[in-house]
Amino acid sequence: MEPITSVAIGYAADKLVSVAESLVKTHVIERWSRYRAQTFFEAFCTAIVDVSATDDELREKLDELMSDDARSQVVFEAYRSVCLSKSRSIGPRVIAFLTAEIVLSGSAASEDDEQIFSAAEALSDNEFEELHAFVHAELEKAESPPSSGAWFHVEIRKETSSASSSNALPYVPPLDHALYVGRWGAKLKQLGLLDDEVQERSWRYGVDTERHIDEGGIAREVKWVLAIGPAARRLATFAQRAGKGTDRSAMDRV
Known part of the structure; x- marks a missing residue:
């Protein structure tokens, strides 16, 4: 028996590709x-x-x-x-x-x-x-519904941190939509239907022996807020x- 030649292999490969292409077109793309x-x-x-x-x-x-x-x-x-x-x-x-x-x-x-x-x-x-589940739940919790053309703001997470005078406060990253909202949030932000902002509030504190605070420093409260646009609510x-x-x-x- 003669060995399979590269021409024969190429012919078989072409036939397989042709069959696969036809099947995919019929059963996947067209369907x-x-x-x-x-x-x-x-x-x-x-x-x-x-x-x-x-x-x-x-x-x-x-x-x-x-x-x-x-x-x-x-x-x-x-x-x-x-x-x-x-x-x-x-x-x-x-x-x-x-x-x-x-x-x-x-x-x-x-x-x-x-x-x-x-x-x-x-x-x-x-x-x-x-x-839909997210927007519906947040609108249900709102004290008053936003007007049709207004952006609707939702607090996603809040975190408080502190640092002594000799240390720096940690870096504040932007809101991770995929992690805290969902992959749909990251997609809608990219398309302009959502936005987000970081709100910070800081204050200084002093030594407090009763609370075992031996050194003064600064405290910070950070809120990550999601802004839902009118187009997102329509969607x-x-x-x-x-x-x-x-x-x-x-x-x-x-």
């Missing part, structure tokens, strides 16, 4: 692209017409909206985001709901809208759920609405 697209269009249609609308009424409404170049462009850009969405279910629905709002209003996407589109593309389903509201429709019905039809 999940179709699932995301179906999820998007289902949510979009329910957002622009009443659920009791007939097929003809839906078709008429879509024809009316899509005949406008600006509106059809909004839908096209939204569909592009859906195809790239990290989320399988909630992200495409969020994009659909926001797209429906813009299309029905006949206006262009605002800066906040663009931030929400980017976030809907970047977050996973679990991150959407964590975002959380969309995520709650989208999460209610998350089930396996569409997946079963893929």
Whole structure:
């Protein structure tokens, strides 16, 4: 038997790559692209017409909206985001709901809208759920709800430290979003939907023999505060609405 030549090996490798490429395209790329697209269009249609609308009424409404170049462009850009969405279910629905709002209003996407589109593309389903749970819990604890265009501030952690006159206070690092908020926090900060600040308060203290303080120094209280922008709160509201429709019905039809 003749030894396997490099040509034969190369031919076999090419065939394997071709088969793998075909399988991945059919069972992975096409399958999940179709699932995301179906999820998007289902949510979009329910957002622009009443659920009791007939097929003809839906078709008429879509024809009316899509005949406008600006509106059809909004839908096209939204569909592009859906195809790239990290989320399988909630992200495409969020994009659909926001797209429906813009299309029905006949206006262009605002800066906040663009931030929400980017976030809907970047977050996973679990991150959407964590975002909504966090924002909802913090708003529930607030004494009064923030106005629609205002940033909402939340104290994430607080720490008190001290140092004698002969020592320096420790370095204060910025808020670690991934550690104390979640990976969604780090993503939203990068996209401009969240911000944070460090608030410091310091005071001097003297010798106190009764409290066994033999040397004076300085004490410091540090608060790490998360600022939640109006776009982030809208995103959380969309995520709650989208999460209610998350089930396996569409997946079963893929």
